[in-house]
Amino acid sequence: MNFQQLELISPILRAVTEEGYNTPTPIQQQAIPYILQHKDVLGCAQTGTGKTAAFAIPILQLLSQKANNGKGIRSLILTPTRELALQIDENFKAYGRYLGLKHTAIFGGVPQGRQVTAIKNGLDILIATPGRLQDLMQQGYIDLSQIEIFVLDEADRMLDMGFVREVKKIVSRIPVKRQTLFFSATMPDEIRSLANTILRSPVEVKVTPVSSTAKRINQSVCFVEKSDKTKLLVTILSDRTITRSLVFTRTKHGADKLVKQLANTGIYAAAIHGNKSQNARQRALADFKSSRIRVLVATDIAARGIDIDDLPHVVNYELPEVPETYVHRIGRTGRAGAEGVAVSFCDAEERSDLKSIQKLIGFTVPELKVQTAPTIRRNSRMI
Numbered sequence: 001m002n003f004q005q006l007e008l009i010s011p012i013l014r015a016v017t018e019e020g021y022n023t024p025t026p027i028q029q030q031a032i033p034y035i036l037q038h039k040d041v042l043g044c045a046q047t048g049t050g051k052t053a054a055f056a057i058p059i060l061q062l063l064s065q066k067a068n069n070g071k072g073i074r075s076l077i078l079t080p081t082r083e084l085a086l087q088i089d090e091n092f093k094a095y096g097r098y099l100g101l102k103h104t105a106i107f108g109g110v111p112q113g114r115q116v117t118a119i120k121n122g123l124d125i126l127i128a129t130p131g132r133l134q135d136l137m138q139q140g141y142i143d144l145s146q147i148e149i150f151v152l153d154e155a156d157r158m159l160d161m162g163f164v165r166e167v168k169k170i171v172s173r174i175p176v177k178r179q180t181l182f183f184s185a186t187m188p189d190e191i192r193s194l195a196n197t198i199l200r201s202p203v204e205v206k207v208t209p210v211s212s213t214a215k216r217i218n219q220s221v222c223f224v225e226k227s228d229k230t231k232l233l234v235t236i237l238s239d240r241t242i243t244r245s246l247v248f249t250r251t252k253h254g255a256d257k258l259v260k261q262l263a264n265t266g267i268y269a270a271a272i273h274g275n276k277s278q279n280a281r282q283r284a285l286a287d288f289k290s291s292r293i294r295v296l297v298a299t300d301i302a303a304r305g306i307d308i309d310d311l312p313h314v315v316n317y318e319l320p321e322v323p324e325t326y327v328h329r330i331g332r333t334g335r336a337g338a339e340g341v342a343v344s345f346c347d348a349e350e351r352s353d354l355k356s357i358q359k360l361i362g363f364t365v366p367e368l369k370v371q372t373a374p375t376i377r378r379n380s381r382m383i
């Protein structure tokens with residue numbers, strides 16, 4: 001199947017071709033025709049499957065077919081994190097570049113001035129995190145009474161982050177007569193009952209369940225003493241064929257510490273986590289995307305939804321306690337048909353975490369034996 005067969009309008013087809021997409025991904029093939037028919041959709045798909053385009057493309061098409069007539073915001077996309085909000089906005093910008101529809105992303109952690117100006121200038125599509133959206137609604141800047149299409153993105157993460165009450169409140173302000181698209185990587189009972197209260201006779205679409213890790217990702221585990229983890233990482237990163245590596249730590253403090261330790265060996269890395277300012281996070285992500293830095297150290301929440309087309313390598317410097325998180329983490333690599341490598345470090349205390357992960361993914365992750373070299377200290381007198 002190609003994009004023409006999805007009956008997309010030519011300005012969108014042109015933009016999608018310019019993005020370098022040839023074939024719609026399975027979630028796009030399944031969801032786009034229903035969305036164009038104004039149906040509600042319950043989508044089970046995780047980041048990396050092309051789900052953003054699966055809703056952004058048909059929303060752009062539907063909205064472009066009807067003039068706004070100064071009616072205000074017609075589509076709301078609610079997403080849990082600022083990074084996701086920005087990435088979704090970038091997607092709308094890319095696919096909608098020949099349409100002239102107005103969109104913006106609003107999120108907390110930055111001054112509201114520019115966001116308020118964008119809203120006052122008129123918008124067709126608003127991408128928002130729950131906190132800032134509620135804040136600006138309370139201040140009277142946002143009116144949701146003209147919403148025609150509502151998207152709830154990463155519903156399971158909303159639940160994990162404790163946003164369900166906010167989500168329900170926001171939904172109560174959107175007209176009942178609307179089209180709703182609901183996406184979640186997992187569908188536990190709680191999510192399903194939330195979906196039941198928000199959707200009307202939805203069509204269910206589903207791709208790669210969370211418990212099945214993509215086959216194109218080459219996974220391995222290194223058994224290592226806790227105190228030797230940095231040395232192991234330095235050895236692994238000495239392979240210059242690894243052009244970019246995303247390294248996960250459990251804590252913000254751990255991420256900062258690792259960045260410092262890597263710098264001492266001459267490896268420049270940046271950390272992204274919740275304590276960093278929005279600007280610092282954006283800068284780190286931009287430096288990583290443009291290959292100014294090779295290594296990005298991230299905590300789970302900050303890394304959620306990081307959208308980098310060419311990410312060949314993921315390291316679990318520490319294993320996550322929640323096994324599903326492992327699947328989310330390694331899902332950052334091996335996207336859109338590319339090959340990926342995911343290496344996990346496992347110390348004695350983490351053996352039980354590894355066991356739970358292996359139970360979830362249904363196989364034993366093969367062991368990788370790495371001979372660690374002595375750590376090379378950077379010598380400032382060296383030219």
Ligand code: AMP
Pocket residue numbers: 020021022023024025028046047048049050051052053307308309335336
């Ligand atoms: P998402 O699941 O929305 O985070 O998208 C994952 C990645 O796949 C993003 O980098 C998109 O730019 C890319 N992508 C989305 N749709 C396609 C497609 N049809 N062909 C190739 N890449 C795609």
